[in-house]
Amino acid sequence: MQNTSSTTRKLVITAVLIAISIVLSIPLNMGPFISLGFIVIGPTIAITIMHVPAIIGAILEGPLVGVVVGGAFGLFSLFLASQQPAGSPNAIFVDPFISVAPRLFIGPVAWAVYVGLKSLGMQVRLISGAVAGTLTNTLLVIGAIALRLNVPFLATLASVSINVVLEMIVAAVIVVAVVSALRGAAGGRSGSSV
Amino acid sequence: MSLELSRNILIGQYIPGDTLIHRLDPRTKILCTLILLFAVSFTRSLLAAVIYLVAILALVGLSRIPVTFVLRPFIRGLPVILFFLSFSVLYLSWFQPGGVVLIEWGLMRVTSDALLQAALSLVRLMSILLLVSLPTLTTRITELTHGVELLLQPGARIGLPAHELALVLTIALRFVPILTEELERVIKAQASRGGEIGELSWKQPRQIAQSLLPLVVPLFVNAFRRAEELAVAMEARGYLGGRGRTKFIQLHGSWIDIVVTVAMLVFVVSVWYATGVWLL
Numbered sequence: 001m002q003n004t005s006s007t008t009r010k011l012v013i014t015a016v017l018i019a020i021s022i023v024l025s026i027p028l029n030m031g032p033f034i035s036l037g038f039i040v041i042g043p044t045i046a047i048t049i050m051h052v053p054a055i056i057g058a059i060l061e062g063p064l065v066g067v068v069v070g071g072a073f074g075l076f077s078l079f080l081a082s083q084q085p086a087g088s089p090n091a092i093f094v095d096p097f098i099s100v101a102p103r104l105f106i107g108p109v110a111w112a113v114y115v116g117l118k119s120l121g122m123q124v125r126l127i128s129g130a131v132a133g134t135l136t137n138t139l140l141v142i143g144a145i146a147l148r149l150n151v152p153f154l155a156t157l158a159s160v161s162i163n164v165v166l167e168m169i170v171a172a173v174i175v176v177a178v179v180s181a182l183r184g185a186a187g188g189r190s191g192s193s194v
Numbered sequence: 195m196s197l198e199l200s201r202n203i204l205i206g207q208y209i210p211g212d213t214l215i216h217r218l219d220p221r222t223k224i225l226c227t228l229i230l231l232f233a234v235s236f237t238r239s240l241l242a243a244v245i246y247l248v249a250i251l252a253l254v255g256l257s258r259i260p261v262t263f264v265l266r267p268f269i270r271g272l273p274v275i276l277f278f279l280s281f282s283v284l285y286l287s288w289f290q291p292g293g294v295v296l297i298e299w300g301l302m303r304v305t306s307d308a309l310l311q312a313a314l315s316l317v318r319l320m321s322i323l324l325l326v327s328l329p330t331l332t333t334r335i336t337e338l339t340h341g342v343e344l345l346l347q348p349g350a351r352i353g354l355p356a357h358e359l360a361l362v363l364t365i366a367l368r369f370v371p372i373l374t375e376e377l378e379r380v381i382k383a384q385a386s387r388g389g390e391i392g393e394l395s396w397k398q399p400r401q402i403a404q405s406l407l408p409l410v411v412p413l414f415v416n417a418f419r420r421a422e423e424l425a426v427a428m429e430a431r432g433y434l435g436g437r438g439r440t441k442f443i444q445l446h447g448s449w450i451d452i453v454v455t456v457a458m459l460v461f462v463v464s465v466w467y468a469t470g471v472w473l474l
Contacts, residue, residue: 006425006429006434008425008428008429009421009425011358011361011365011367011425012421012424012425013418013421013425014362015369015372015421016365016366016417016418016420016421017364017365018362018366019360019365019367019368019369019370019372019373019417020413020417022366023370023373023374023413025376028283028376036377036406036409036413039406042358042427048411052410056414058290065417070367091247170233170403173403173407174407174410174414177411178410178411178414178415180416181411181415182414182415182418183243
C-alpha cells in the first residue's frame with residue numbers, strides 16, 4: 001500500500017492537504033481558538049499553523065506537493081486580505097509578492113532540510129524540517145514586506161520574534177506527531193494492504 | 195460553545211433543485227462567480243458593494259436556497275468579525291485620519307472614513323461568503339470539475355495541467371465537509387473525555403498547546419488515511435491521469451448561458467461605471 005507512490009496518490013494528497021488548510025481556517029469561537037489554524041495566546045500574540053500542511057506535504061510526498069499546497073495557502077491569505085478594510089495592517093497581504101510568493105518556498109525548504117540531514121535520526125530530521133519551513137515562511141514574508149513597503153527588516157522581525165519561536169515549536173511538535181503516526185500506522189496494523 | 199462546525203461551512207455541500215440557477219451550465223456559473231468576486235473584491239464604493247450584495251441575494255433567492263441557511267456561517271462568525279473590524283476602525287482612525295471625527299476620547303478616536311471602510315468590508319464579507327458557497331450549493335461536484343477543466347483547457351496548450359488542477363480542486367472541495375465533520379467528531383470526543391477547549395484563556399499557553407495537539411493530529415492522520423484509500427480506489431478503477439481520458443458527462447451550453455454571462459458582465463461594468471461617476 002505504501003508503494004503506490006503514483007501521480008494519483010500525489011494528486012489526492014495535495015487535494016486533501018488543501019482541504020485541511022480550509023478546515024484549519026473555519027471560525028471556531030472557542031476560547032483562544034479563533035480557528036484551529038490561528039490561536040491567540042496573548043494580548044498581542046497570535047500564532048498560526050496554516051503553513052504546516054505545506055511542510056507535511058513536502059516531507060511525505062516531495063517538494064512539488066509542498067509548492068502547490070503552500071501556493072494554495074498563499075492564495076487563501078491573499079483572498080482573506082482582500083476582504084479587509086483598505087489601510088488596515090492585514091491588507092498588505094493583497095500583494096501576491098507578499099502573500100503568495102514566500103509561501104511557495106515553505107515546502108521545498110522543509111523538504112531540502114529533511115532530505116539533506118539523511119545521516120541523522122528521524123526525529124531530528126522532522127524537527128529541523130518543520131523549523132526550516134516555519135522560518136522560511138516568516139523570514140520571506142517579512143523580507144517581502146520590507147522590500148515592498150520600505151520598512152526595516154530587523155525591526156519587523158523583532159516585533160514578531162516571540163510568535164516565530166512559538167510557531168516553530170508548535171509546527172515541530174505537530175509535524176513529528178503526524179508523520180510518526182502515519183509511518184507507524186503504515187508499518188503496524190496493515191489492515192487490508194494488497 | 196457550539197459543536198456544530200459543519201453548519202459553519204457550506205463549501206462543498208450540494209442542495210438538489212431544479213431552478214434556473216441549478217440548470218445553468220457549470221462554466222457559466224464559474225465565470226459569473228469569478229466576475230462578481232472580482233467586482234466585490236476590488237470595489238471601493240459602499241454603494242456599489244450594496245448593489246452587488248442585493249444582486250447576489252437575488253441569485254440566492256432564484257436558486258430557492260433559504261437565505262438564513264446560507265447566511266448562518268456569517269451570523270455565527272459575526273462576533274469575531276465585529277471584534278476585528280472594531281480594531282481596524284480604531285487603527286484607521288488613528289493612523290489615517292480622514293473625514294469627520296465622530297468620537298474622540300483619550301487615545302480613542304473614530305472617524306467617519308474609518309466607519310465607512312468597516313461597513314464596506316462587512317458588506318463585502320457577506321457577499322463573498324454567499325458567492326463562494328453558491329456554485330457548490332447549486333452544482334453537482336462532478337459537473338463543477340468538468341466545468342473547471344474545460345475552462346482551463348486553453349491553458350493546457352501551454353503546459354498548464356488542466357485536468358490535474360481541476361481534479362485537485364474538486365477533491366479538495368469534496369473533502370472540506372468530510373474533514374469538518376471529522377473535526378467535529380474529534381472535538382466532541384475530546385470534550386466527552388473532559389477536554390476543556392472552549393474554557394481556556396490565553397494565560398494558559400501550555401494547556402492550549404495540550405488541547406491543540408489532540409485535535410490537529412487526528413485531523414491530519416484521518417485525512418491521510420482517507421486520501422490513501424481514495425488513491426487506491428481510483429487506481430483500482432483504472433484511473434491513469436488525464437491523457438486520453440474521455441468524459442461520461444458532456445456539457446452542452448445553450449444560448450441562455452451566453453446571455454447570462456454577458457448580462458453579468460454588463461451589470462458589473464455598469465454598476466462600476468455608475469458608482470464611479472457618483473463617488474461615494
